[in-house]
Amino acid sequence: MGRGIVIAIDGVVSAGKSTTARLLASQLGYRHLDTGAMYRALTLAALRAQVAPVADAALEALLSRLRIDLEPDGRVLLDGEDVSEAIRQPEISRAVGAYADLPLVRRAMVGQQQRLGAAGSVVAEGRDMASAVFPQAELKIRLVADLEERARRRFSELRTKGLAISLEQVGADIRRRDQQDLERDYGASSPTGVLEVDTTTLSIEEQVAHLAALARQAGA
Numbered sequence: 001m002g003r004g005i006v007i008a009i010d011g012v013v014s015a016g017k018s019t020t021a022r023l024l025a026s027q028l029g030y031r032h033l034d035t036g037a038m039y040r041a042l043t044l045a046a047l048r049a050q051v052a053p054v055a056d057a058a059l060e061a062l063l064s065r066l067r068i069d070l071e072p073d074g075r076v077l078l079d080g081e082d083v084s085e086a087i088r089q090p091e092i093s094r095a096v097g098a099y100a101d102l103p104l105v106r107r108a109m110v111g112q113q114q115r116l117g118a119a120g121s122v123v124a125e126g127r128d129m130a131s132a133v134f135p136q137a138e139l140k141i142r143l144v145a146d147l148e149e150r151a152r153r154r155f156s157e158l159r160t161k162g163l164a165i166s167l168e169q170v171g172a173d174i175r176r177r178d179q180q181d182l183e184r185d186y187g188a189s190s191p192t193g194v195l196e197v198d199t200t201t202l203s204i205e206e207q208v209a210h211l212a213a214l215a216r217q218a219g220a
Contacts, residue, residue, distance in 0.1 A: 004030055004121030005219050006136075008129035009211075011143030013177045014150035016199045020143070020207045021125035022074055027212055028123070028220050035113050035126030035133065037076045039100040040087035041068045042109070045078055046099060047091075053098035063108045070116075090158070090165060093173060097180050100127070127181070130194055139218040140193055141211060145200040150174055 007024070011017050018034060025032035045051075045066055051058045069077040076084045086092070099105050113133050117124055124133065130140035151171035158165055195214060199207050212220075 003119070004028070005138035005215070006117055006120055006134050007123045007139045007141070007211075007215055007218075007220070008134045008137035009123065009125040009141045009143065010127060010129045010131075010194075011141075012145065012150065012181070013174050014154045015143035015145045016153075016202075016204060016207055017125050017143055019204055020199075020211060021123045023204065023208045024211050024215065025123040027208065028215060029121070030220075031072070031116070031122045032070070032074070033113060033116055033122050033124040033126075034070055034074075034076070035109070035124060035129065036096075037070065037084075037087060038068050038109055038112070039096050039105070039126075040092050041076055041078045041083055042066060042105065043092050043096040043099045044083055044087050047095060053095070053102060055102050055104045059099075059102070060104060063105065068112075085161070088161075090163065090173065093177070097177065139215055139220070140195065141214065142194050142196045143207075144196060144198050147171065147174060147178070149200045 007030070009017055009021050018036065021034065022032045024030075042063070046053070046059065046062060049062060051062050053059070067077075067079050071077060074084070075082050076087060100109075110133055113124065116122070117134055124137070126133075130137060130142075148171075151167060151174055154174065155165070155167045155170045158170065197207070197210065202210070
């Protein structure tokens with residue numbers, strides 16, 4: 001069997017990136033690279049260690065000793081601990097941007113991500129996948145959806161996990177993260193050949209089926 005393609009999936013908050021990417025990878029027999037989970041795991045570690053989001057020796061030392069593993073079954077391990085649920089808490093969502101934007105952090109994480117994707121046969125999901133991490137990916141997809149639908153999805157997910165939070169707060173958090181994303185500049189040019197997919201009216205199953213068809217057209 002030859003080398004599979006690299007599929008890079010980016011998009012707005014709560015457009016279905018993580019779930020769709022994981023199921024697509026499973027369907028294709030590819031590795032799922034959830035890069036957002038890597039940044040979240042770092043954020044969790046930093047908050048636990050009370051290391052502030054500034055480029056200093058403490059953060060550099062934390063990065064040098066951290067071990068983040070993405071398991072085939074979807075679990076995220078931080079120094080061997082399963083933190084799959086812990087990294088999805090609202091406080092991590094609010095703090096992750098401050099760490100992820102630091103060049104020191106991005107260099108460390110992007111290097112790991114590119115090594116993981118070097119062999120191909122990967123569905124890489126997360127911010128700036130197509131522009132900075134895998135600009136030569138054979139298939140580049142951006143998922144979008146209406147704000148109201150994204151807030152509803154996230155609210156439902158958090159309530160299912162037993163978290164007491166209002167729909168209004170969820171919507172405010174997403175609006176803030178949207179604005180932060182618009183203001184970010186990673187120093188990479190805008191990628192070409194990106195296919196935008198609106199998931200507002202699509203179920204997860206429909207999203208996966210649509211992306212699987214695109215992947216096969218691209219050579220998966």
